[in-house]
Amino acid sequence: MTVPDDRRYTDQHEWALRHDGMIRIGITDYAQEALGDVVFVDLPATGRRIATGESIAEVESTKSVAEIYAPCAGTIAAVNQVLAEHPEQINADPYGAGWFVDVTPDDPAEIDRLLDAAGYQALIG
Amino acid sequence: MTASLRSPLHATHEALGARFTDFGGWEMPLQYAGTLAEHHAVRSAAGVFDVSHLGRFAVDGPDAEALVGRMLCNHLGRIAPGRAQYTLMLTPSGGVIDDIIVWWLAPGRIIVLPNGVNHDRVRDAFAGAGADVHITDLRPTTVLLAVQGPQAPALLATILGTAPKRFRVSEVDGMVAAGTGYTGESGAELIVEAARATGVWERLTAGGATPCGLGARDTLRLEMGYPLWGQDLDVDTTPLEAGLEWVVDWDHEFVGRDALIAQRAAGPSRTLVGFAFPDRRIPRHGFPMRCGHSIGVVSSGNFSPSLEVGIGMGYLAPVPPADASVEVEVRGEWFPARRVDPPFLER
Numbered sequence: 001m002t003v004p005d006d007r008r009y010t011d012q013h014e015w016a017l018r019h020d021g022m023i024r025i026g027i028t029d030y031a032q033e034a035l036g037d038v039v040f041v042d043l044p045a046t047g048r049r050i051a052t053g054e055s056i057a058e059v060e061s062t063k064s065v066a067e068i069y070a071p072c073a074g075t076i077a078a079v080n081q082v083l084a085e086h087p088e089q090i091n092a093d094p095y096g097a098g099w100f101v102d103v104t105p106d107d108p109a110e111i112d113r114l115l116d117a118a119g120y121q122a123l124i125g
Numbered sequence: 126m127t128a129s130l131r132s133p134l135h136a137t138h139e140a141l142g143a144r145f146t147d148f149g150g151w152e153m154p155l156q157y158a159g160t161l162a163e164h165h166a167v168r169s170a171a172g173v174f175d176v177s178h179l180g181r182f183a184v185d186g187p188d189a190e191a192l193v194g195r196m197l198c199n200h201l202g203r204i205a206p207g208r209a210q211y212t213l214m215l216t217p218s219g220g221v222i223d224d225i226i227v228w229w230l231a232p233g234r235i236i237v238l239p240n241g242v243n244h245d246r247v248r249d250a251f252a253g254a255g256a257d258v259h260i261t262d263l264r265p266t267t268v269l270l271a272v273q274g275p276q277a278p279a280l281l282a283t284i285l286g287t288a289p290k291r292f293r294v295s296e297v298d299g300m301v302a303a304g305t306g307y308t309g310e311s312g313a314e315l316i317v318e319a320a321r322a323t324g325v326w327e328r329l330t331a332g333g334a335t336p337c338g339l340g341a342r343d344t345l346r347l348e349m350g351y352p353l354w355g356q357d358l359d360v361d362t363t364p365l366e367a368g369l370e371w372v373v374d375w376d377h378e379f380v381g382r383d384a385l386i387a388q389r390a391a392g393p394s395r396t397l398v399g400f401a402f403p404d405r406r407i408p409r410h411g412f413p414m415r416c417g418h419s420i421g422v423v424s425s426g427n428f429s430p431s432l433e434v435g436i437g438m439g440y441l442a443p444v445p446p447a448d449a450s451v452e453v454e455v456r457g458e459w460f461p462a463r464r465v466d467p468p469f470l471e472r
Contacts, residue, residue, distance in 0.1 A: 036144075036340070037161040039428040040405035040435070058456070060407045062160040062340050062428055087405070088161070 001124065002029050004095055008071070008111045009120035015095065016071040016111040022102040023072055023111060027059070029094050030124045036061040038090040043079040044101065050074060052110070057100055059090065071114055074105040132177040133268055133319040134326055141336055149242035151178035153339055160340035164430040167308050167345055171274035172337035173329045179269050180244030181316060184235045184251060186258035193227060193235055196251060198364065198381060200374035206231050209292045209303045213364055213372055214239075214247055215381030219388060220360035221367070223247050224352065228294040228303050236263070236301065236316070240354045268322040270315045272334060273345075277312030280332045284325070289313045300325070307342060309349035309472045347427050347436060350399055350467020356410055357397065357424040357438065366393045366440065395421065395442035400451040400462035401434050401469060408437035408453045408462075416441050416464070417449035426453075429469060436469050437462075 003009070007017035013031035017024045032038065040060040050056050050070040057068040079101050083089060090098035105111070115123065130151045132138070138145070138154045146155035154175060156163060166172045184192060190201055199212035206229050214222040223243040228236040239247040244264065252260045272281055278288035285297045289304035291311065296302075301316040317325050330336060343353070352358045352367060363381075364373055365388050373385060398416065402408065408426030415421070419441040426437025437453070451462045 036156060037159045039161070039430070040407055042406070060405075060428065062344055062430075063155070065407070065409070084405075091159075 001033070002095070003117045003121045003124075005117035008114035008116060009123075010069065010071050010114055011123060012069050014068060014071050016114060018108075018111075019102065022077050023074065023105045023108075024099050025056075025068070025071060025101050025103060026099040027068060027090065027094055028120070031066075032091050032094045032098070035059060035066060036063055038087045041083045041087050041090070041100070043083065044076050046076050046079060048076045050076060050103065068100060070103070072103065072105050072110040073107070074103040076101050077104045078102040130178070132175050133322045134175050134177070137323055137326055138175065138336075143336070143338060146339060148178055148339060151241060153178050154336070156338040156340045157336045160338070160344065161430050163335055163337040163341035164344050166335035167274045167310055167337060167341065168431055169275065171272065171276040171280050171312070171334045172341065173326065173334040174271040174273070174337045174342055175268060175326070176271050176314075176342070177264070177268040178241040180237075180239035180241055180247065181263040181267070181269060182237055182244070182248045182251070183261040183263060184237055184258050185233060185261070186256070187233055188256040188258050189233050189235045192251060192254055192256040192258055193237070194377055195379055196254065197225065197227070198373045198379045198385075200377045201227070201229055202377065203374060204229065207294055209294050209305050211372060213369065214250070215364070215379070215385075216360055217381055217384065219363040219365075219381040219384035221354065221358040221362055221364065222360055224354050224358055226303075226305055228301065230294055230296065230301070242355065263316060267316050267318055270317060270322075270325065270329070271306050271308075271312065272315065272329060273306045273308040273310045273312035274334075275310060276333065277310065280329065280334060281313055283332060284328050307351055308345040309351075309468065309470065310345075344427055344430055347425055348429050348431055348468065348470040349472070350438065350469060353425055362440070363388055363393065365389060366395050366397065368397050393444065395440045396444045397424070397438055398441050398445070398451065399436070399438040399465045399467040399469065400453065401429075401432070401436045401465050402453075402460060402462050404434060406455060406460060407435040408455065413454040414439045414441065414451060415459075416445040416451045419443055419445040419449070423453060431470050436465070438467065
């Protein structure tokens with residue numbers, strides 16, 4: 001199970017990556033593996049204000065639905081529209097093409113309080 | 126309930142990297158490579174499922190046909206020895222105790238296949254009916270495999286020497302094979318002695334059958350509109366409400382007949398309605414639904430891997446007009462759906 005060390009992690013299995021002055025958000029390899037084949041993603045509208053810990057997306061697999069929680073506060077700047085037709089990218093490339101949203105953070109330093117790669121690796125064992 | 130029962134093929138599944146799920150006390154494969162890939166393998170080629178958790182017992186003896194006739198609402202008089210039949214066991218008030226397949230091997234020899242969770246209840250009812258039959262529980266000594274898909278007949282022919290035709294039952298090489306299944310594809314279900322299970326499984330997979338788990342089994346059956354007992358059928362639901370009148374043979378005596386005749390005369394107060402979303406949004410069991418002035422709940426719903434939209438079915442009361450559009454509530458928001466008379470997928 002890969003855990004890149006270029007980003008931060010929540011204990012709910014989201015990742016947060018600094019990207020072009022924004023925070024890119026996705027789910028981890030561990031999370032996509034646990035979900036199984038992702039078949040639908042309900043993404044938020046751009047411009048939406050989000051609070052830390054707020055549900056910002058829903059991910060459905062053939063067996064269950066999971067909510068995705070904001071790792072930081074801010075404003076939704078962009079969503080990955082490719083996921084609407086190709087949600088399988090979340091399974092195929094969870095840390096890259098399977099990203100969910102870009103957020104303009106209220107506090108760019110907020111994600112530094114999340115788990116680092118070693119901390120997340122310890123969490124998932 | 127903790128999953129304590131395992132198939133004789135459990136180690137084989139583990140070696141294939143299966144992820145397991147608890148199904149009625151049985152620890153069975155949910156998926157191997159992935160539900161979508163397994164689903165598409167069955168629709169386009171062939172898949173093999175270990176469904177050893179399903180019930181199965183033999184009813185042998187001079188009263189076998191008479192016993193099956195009065196216990197179940199379909200009737201063997203509609204078929205002949207060497208054929209299989211879909212049928213139901215009902216309560217006196219017409220509710221579905223279980224939906225069942227019977228394999229009529231020969232006069233005086235029938236195998237009854239209830240759902241796994243209902244095996245004991247159905248078997249005990251048969252054993253306690255005072256008929257001159259011998260009941261043999263087949264679950265402890267056999268596995269049940271389903272081989273399904275357009276390439277399944279050719280694959281089965283290489284192993285059995287012949288592929289069972291649709292709803293035909295035969296004994297071949299110590300196995301019992303029936304041209305039945307739960308996917309809408311051609312193929313067969315096989316009862317195999319436990320000692321031979323690994324060998325048969327390996328011949329099937331070596332011949333090209335993709336190992337498939339219960340996840341794909343559920344998406345495949347839902348595309349065909351096949352009901353799942355416990356979701357779409359239960360003891361409070363009658364076959365008339367479930368759209369299963371075709372399974373009822375009115376011309377014979379069976380438990381529940383009087384109640385069904387009364388309901389048929391009055392008209393059922395609710396009915397099972399299928400629907401499809403225009404997109405990938407997924408309806409789930411328990412979601413509220415409505416249609417005109419009728420309201421109800423989704424009984425089964427999932428993503429259709431073949432159609433790439435969300436599909437489902439649920440009970441609406443009162444029975445809505447045929448042209449009324451369906452809406453389904455997904456986590457607080459109502460979404461329109463197109464009404465579909467299952468199957469969702471033509472085969």
